[in-house]
Amino acid sequence: MTPAYATLSHALPSLRRAAAAMAALAALSLSANAYAADVDHGETLAKRWCAACHVVASDQSHGQDNAPPFATIAKIPGFDANAIARFLMNPHPKMPDMQISRDEADDLAAYIVRQGK
Ligand code: HEC
Numbered sequence: 001m002t003p004a005y006a007t008l009s010h011a012l013p014s015l016r017r018a019a020a021a022m023a024a025l026a027a028l029s030l031s032a033n034a035y036a037a038d039v040d041h042g043e044t045l046a047k048r049w050c051a052a053c054h055v056v057a058s059d060q061s062h063g064q065d066n067a068p069p070f071a072t073i074a075k076i077p078g079f080d081a082n083a084i085a086r087f088l089m090n091p092h093p094k095m096p097d098m099q100i101s102r103d104e105a106d107d108l109a110a111y112i113v114r115q116g117k
Contacts, residue, residue, distance in 0.1 A: 037081070037106040037107050037109065037110035038107045038110070039107065039110045039111050039114055040111075041104075041107040042106075042107035042108045042109070042110050042111025042112070043056075043057070043111045045104055045107060045108050045111075046070065046108055046111055046112070049098055050070075050108075051063065052064070053067035053095070054067045054068065054069060054070055054073075055069035055070065055071070056069075056070045056111075056115070057070075057115070058071070058115075066094070067094075069115075070111075070112045070115040070116075071115045071116055073112055073115075073116075074112050074113050074114070074115045074116025074117075075116045080113065081106070081109040081110055081112075081113045082109070084105075084108070084109035084112055084113065085102070085105040085106050085108070085109040086105075088100050088104075088105040088108055088109065089102065089105050
């Protein structure tokens with residue numbers, strides 16, 4: 001059996017990383033108002049809300065067969081961040097109505113567009 005202190009010291013580095021990440025996030029959300037859209041927030045939302053069906057990041061192995069990966073969506077001609085955000089504001093028959101706010105739609109759209117880069 002591993003003594004408790006060994007487990008704790010093992011967990012410490014990752015705790016410290018988590019604290020650093022949280023500090024970075026806090027700094028980010030403070031500066032977020034300076035930008036129209038927050039791509040990192042979009043990524044967080046995408047992984048939480050969209051990854052069940054869509055492949056939302058290059059390190060995700062698979063999604064649902066009928067849902068296009070974000071990298072594919074990003075390459076649809078004319079489907080720019082604005083169009084994507086507008087699409088997300090309206091319930092889509094094959095997608096659950098997620099009550100996405102305008103800000104969240106913008107962040108998600110910015111993230112999706114970046115997946116095509
Ligand atoms: C329950 C599964 C599901 C979830 C969850 C889901 N989607 Fe979809 N989504 C689909 C399917 C299926 C399609 C394809 C619809 C079609 O072809 O008619 C689609 C289509 C889209 C399209 C349009 C692609 C095109 O070709 O016009 C966008 C943009 C999109 N999804 C974004 C998102 C985002 C952003 C989220 C998370 C907030 C999300 N989806 C969550 C299933 C889902």
